[in-house]
Amino acid sequence: MGVAASFALMLAAPALVVAADAPPAGLPSWNDGLAKSAIIDFVTRVTTEGGPDYVTEVDRIAVFDNDGTLWTEQPMYFQGMFINDRIKAMAPDHPEWKDKEPFASLLKGDMAGVAAAGEKGLVELAMATHAGMTTDEFTKIVKDWFATAKHPRFDRPYNEITYLPMREVLDYLRENGFKTYIVSGGGIEFMRPMTEQMYGIPPEQVVGSTITTKYELQGDTPVLMREPKVDFIDDGPGKPVGINKFIGRRPIFVAGNSDGDYEMLRWVTSGAGPSFGMIVHHTDGEREWAYDRQSHVGKLDKAMNEAEQRKWLLIDMKADWNRIYAFEK
Amino acid sequence: MGVAASFALMLAAPALVVAADAPPAGLPSWNDGLAKSAIIDFVTRVTTEGGPDYVTEVDRIAVFDNDGTLWTEQPMYFQGMFINDRIKAMAPDHPEWKDKEPFASLLKGDMAGVAAAGEKGLVELAMATHAGMTTDEFTKIVKDWFATAKHPRFDRPYNEITYLPMREVLDYLRENGFKTYIVSGGGIEFMRPMTEQMYGIPPEQVVGSTITTKYELQGDTPVLMREPKVDFIDDGPGKPVGINKFIGRRPIFVAGNSDGDYEMLRWVTSGAGPSFGMIVHHTDGEREWAYDRQSHVGKLDKAMNEAEQRKWLLIDMKADWNRIYAFEK
Numbered sequence: 202m203g204v205a206a207s208f209a210l211m212l213a214a215p216a217l218v219v220a221a222d223a224p225p226a227g228l229p230s231w232n233d234g235l236a237k238s239a240i241i242d243f244v245t246r247v248t249t250e251g252g253p254d255y256v257t258e259v260d261r262i263a264v265f266d267n268d269g270t271l272w273t274e275q276p277m278y279f280q281g282m283f284i285n286d287r288i289k290a291m292a293p294d295h296p297e298w299k300d301k302e303p304f305a306s307l308l309k310g311d312m313a314g315v316a317a318a319g320e321k322g323l324v325e326l327a328m329a330t331h332a333g334m335t336t337d338e339f340t341k342i343v344k345d346w347f348a349t350a351k352h353p354r355f356d357r358p359y360n361e362i363t364y365l366p367m368r369e370v371l372d373y374l375r376e377n378g379f380k381t382y383i384v385s386g387g388g389i390e391f392m393r394p395m396t397e398q399m400y401g402i403p404p405e406q407v408v409g410s411t412i413t414t415k416y417e418l419q420g421d422t423p424v425l426m427r428e429p430k431v432d433f434i435d436d437g438p439g440k441p442v443g444i445n446k447f448i449g450r451r452p453i454f455v456a457g458n459s460d461g462d463y464e465m466l467r468w469v470t471s472g473a474g475p476s477f478g479m480i481v482h483h484t485d486g487e488r489e490w491a492y493d494r495q496s497h498v499g500k501l502d503k504a505m506n507e508a509e510q511r512k513w514l515l516i517d518m519k520a521d522w523n524r525i526y527a528f529e530k
Numbered sequence: 531m532g533v534a535a536s537f538a539l540m541l542a543a544p545a546l547v548v549a550a551d552a553p554p555a556g557l558p559s560w561n562d563g564l565a566k567s568a569i570i571d572f573v574t575r576v577t578t579e580g581g582p583d584y585v586t587e588v589d590r591i592a593v594f595d596n597d598g599t600l601w602t603e604q605p606m607y608f609q610g611m612f613i614n615d616r617i618k619a620m621a622p623d624h625p626e627w628k629d630k631e632p633f634a635s636l637l638k639g640d641m642a643g644v645a646a647a648g649e650k651g652l653v654e655l656a657m658a659t660h661a662g663m664t665t666d667e668f669t670k671i672v673k674d675w676f677a678t679a680k681h682p683r684f685d686r687p688y689n690e691i692t693y694l695p696m697r698e699v700l701d702y703l704r705e706n707g708f709k710t711y712i713v714s715g716g717g718i719e720f721m722r723p724m725t726e727q728m729y730g731i732p733p734e735q736v737v738g739s740t741i742t743t744k745y746e747l748q749g750d751t752p753v754l755m756r757e758p759k760v761d762f763i764d765d766g767p768g769k770p771v772g773i774n775k776f777i778g779r780r781p782i783f784v785a786g787n788s789d790g791d792y793e794m795l796r797w798v799t800s801g802a803g804p805s806f807g808m809i810v811h812h813t814d815g816e817r818e819w820a821y822d823r824q825s826h827v828g829k830l831d832k833a834m835n836e837a838e839q840r841k842w843l844l845i846d847m848k849a850d851w852n853r854i855y856a857f858e859k
């Protein structure tokens with residue numbers, strides 16, 4: 202995740218969707234080569250008791266960006282698709298949106314008009330769809346969307362548009378005693394309903410952007426109301442801040458795909474002990490998308506420039522992955 | 531934890547102190563009776579597969595207040611003692627404090643003068659001791675304090691002034707598949723260095739109050755600087771908010787001791803399934819302290835009034851606990 206942090210303000214809720222098939226053991230979707238070997242070598246080193254790089258199990262923390270690292274972020278962040286769908290679904294109850302930007306442009310399908318409203322406009326769209334309900338209500342909205350919405354290119358539910366090789370890395374790390382976390386610019390309550398089923402990552406191991414919530418009584422029943430106010434943006438320099446706040450110790454493994462992950466990559470790979478940083482480079486325009494320095498979504502420039510110097514592993518999606526999605530036959 | 535939320539603004543860092551002896555298995559420090567039975571009955575019900583109240587392991591989340599619930603909060607919050615000690619230790623580098631309140635009063639030992647500075651003054655003391663350094667530096671300061679400071683009444687390190695019966699409950703829950711969390715008004719980075727060793731609770735399972743941190747480069751090294759700005763107060767209605775933000779699902783077990791835990795008690799025990807709420811009532815003026823409705827620290831009034839109606843278990847420390855501290859012989 203990189204630009205459009207405004208689309209990253211939204212929070213989270215739980216899921217009711219079809220379970221994606223579990224990835225096979227090991228790293229079978231990775232072609233043999235330097236990338237695969239580097240991952241295995243690192244895990245072997247930190248789990249070899251008595252070895253110079255041994256790390257006790259409790260300190261084996263791994264953090265993963267989500268958009269563009271664990272699942273696709275094209276043609277736009279999936280949370281942006283969610284906002285788009287929700288505005289359309291809510292429009293009958295909001296006749297005033299017909300004459301109000303950026304709602305009017307969105308409802309006409311005029312994305313240039315939406316973009317013209319700038320960051321302020323995007324925040325308005327985000328808040329209209331993410332605030333004003335209880336946390337339980339938002340959870341249900343998110344689950345329902347995942348159960349019905351489909352990705353425009355692949356015609357499949359968004360929770361299936363995940364990278365099988367990365368799910369294999371998650372499993373491989375957990376088998377080796379790692380605790381795996383998501384650290385994403387996306388809304389924490391947009392991710393949490395889905396991450397257990399998609400990645401085997403429970404809600405409490407998801408770090409993301411938050412809006413504020415407020416404790417209230419509805420009659421005699423306590424609820425948490427979602428307010429239209431940004432609490433925390435977990436992107437760029439916010440990512441190490443989020444890691445420190447939510448996890449409270451420095452991870453030893455980090456995966457990202459964009460300059461929005463740069464500071465997190467720096468922070469994780471600056472610890473005193475062994476550490477491992479990897480960047481998913483989107484190089485496959487046929488099976489997925491190819492983009493980096495010039496992209497508005499997931500721009501990868503500075504982090505790529507420094508990858509060699511910082512010893513971060515640059516994954517070549519096209520060359521290193523023999524499968525991208527589990528639904529490929 | 532209840533009043534003086536200002537003393538609750540401070541954050542967290544890791545520990546290097548003497549390990550307190552592990553509590554024995556079961557609940558041996560609890561006298562046989564209604565309280566002990568109620569805890570065991572609940573845990574048995576939610577762990578009995580096929581039973582009507584069975585809860586899957588992943589949803590067995592338990593949250594505990596810290597001050598007054600897991601360790602003593604008298605004669606003042608231990609984090610207040612830390613502030614007091616730190617101001618004295620830092621004074622030689624701050625000659626201006628001699629003429630500046632509330633620093634001047636504190637340095638003279640005039641606690642009434644400190645109190646006269648009100649909440650604003652307490653925040654100043656907290657920020658002077660908790661901000662202006664990196665997270666790693668603060669962690670070291672906290673560890674060093676725990677390794678040297680002693681409780682004025684018991685003449686022992688603060689990490690030994692924990693309630694043995696509550697540590698037994700933590701262990702008992704974990705043995706039964708629960709994930710145990712602290713949800714405290716105290717500073718997250720003041721607790722995290724110590725909770726693993728004191729309670730078997732890792733840093734990532736500690737929710738607390740936070741100040742903001744900022745990613746910076748010192749030379750080429752990334753650090754997180756602690757800023758003198760409140761980020762989040764995890765007290766009163768902030769506790770359910772903190773639970774939702776950090777954990778992302780509703781716990782089924784909650785323990786507190788004051789009105790600062792009231793909303794957390796309400797939130798946890800309002801879930802759809804089985805749940806359990808308990809309140810530690812400080813009734814033992816000889817072995818510990820006796821206080822409730824009139825206390826400035828850990829005031830317990832409203833939560834006690836509603837305990838029966840809400841089916842919250844009121845623990846009578848004097849009657850229910852045959853030992854309070856592990857160091858009692």
